């Protein structure tokens with residue numbers, strides 16, 4: 001079943017998710033989860049999400065475990081999330097729906113929500129969105145979310161959808177301190193299929209043009225984002241040898257590869 005976004009998030013790939021290459025593995029890993037909109041398109045597969053932001057992790061953990069009944073019991077009318085007698089994670093979920101395309105949940109309805117809520121009932125928090133989320137939660141029970149940095153995830157054979165904070169525009173995210181050359185080497189050393197997203201101008205991998213996305217309408221109209229892509233199955237340096245990967249990662253990060261190897265073996269059952 002194809003699911004619609006569980007929350008609106010800055011940098012969401014929802015509208016272009018089906019234009020990326022189809023996943024070749026049953027296991028899909030999103031090391032920079034955010035709204036995880038690529039995985040939503042293939043929700044019945046094994047989905048493993050990771051993010052550094054405790055708010056993102058909290059919202060996904062809540063959604064993965066919440067019953068439809070619990071979601072339907074959330075208040076539909078919200079003036080301020082701190083007034084809600086619900087858990088913090090549910091407040092964050094509602095807060096993401098009080099605005100559009102933000103990196104953090106809002107506390108009270110945005111001006112856009114106040115103006116458009118009744119004309120566009122499926123855009124902001126209200127009975128329509130609550131109903132939609134309630135109808136979808138049973139489809140993500142088998143997903144997992146972990147608060148961890150991308151570089152701690154073992155390299156298992158999977159489809160890796162890598163959508164980090166962009167080198168130029170990524171500063172809007174609470175967590176955006178990325179060593180891009182290291183991330184590029186990390187991407188090359190993943191096992192399986194690797195799909196990497198960036199903006200035009202990024203050079204930390206040999207990206208090729210992908211799509212132009214129109215941003216959300218704002219005061220100055222939707223800003224255009226020129227997206228680029230790198231995958232490891234179209235002539236980029238494919239899978240590096242084990243030794244190449246070890247020496248690259250050691251050189252760039254000074255990682256003790258012996259302890260890393262033990263961690264990888266320990267998580268083979270993913």
Ligand SMILES: C[S@@+](CC[C@H](N)C(=O)[O-])C[C@H]1O[C@@H](n2cnc3c(N)ncnc32)[C@H](O)[C@@H]1O
Nearest residue numbers: 011012013032034035036037052053149150163
């Ligand atoms: C561009 S967003 C992902 C958007 C997502 N693909 C979507 O469709 O909604 C990038 C995410 O990476 C997370 N992040 C930043 N640094 C990270 C790190 N070192 N490890 C894991 N996640 C990180 C941010 O918190 C943010 O949620």
